Amino acid sequence: xxxxxxxxxxxxxxxxxxxxxxxxxxxxxxxxxxxxxxxxxxxxxxxxxxxxxxxxxxxxxxxxxxxxxxxxxxxxxxxxxxxxxxxxxx
Numbered sequence: 182x183x184x185x186x187x188x189x190x191x192x193x194x195x196x197x198x199x200x201x202x203x204x205x206x207x208x209x210x211x212x213x214x215x216x217x218x219x220x221x222x223x224x225x226x227x228x229x230x231x232x233x234x235x236x237x238x239x240x241x242x243x244x245x246x247x248x249x250x251x252x253x254x255x256x257x258x259x260x261x262x263x264x265x266x267x268x269x270x271x
Contacts, residue, residue: 182229183230183234183260184226184261185227185228185234186255186258189225189248190221190250190253191252192249193248194223196245198247199269200246202237207266209229209236209237211233212229212265214227214268215270216269229266253263
């Protein structure tokens with residue numbers, strides 16, 4: 182199991198990015214959270230298999246229906262196993 186921390190920049194707020202990210206993460210069997218940041222970017226922390234985390238990163242970066250991600254700053258972190266589901270933090 183692995184942990185992926187990502188900051189998405191671009192047109193990512195006000196376009197259902199968080200809801201779509203959560204839906205895709207659940208579909209992939211991942212746990213964690215996603216939230217808006219004050220600077221207009223979106224932050225996500227997810228845990229699960231590396232393969233499914235890579236799928237989530239690719240999908241959020243390229244296939245979000247209304248978002249336009251210009252940069253995804255992703256880093257792998259130590260797996261902590263602290264989440265039970267995938268939530269949207271407000």
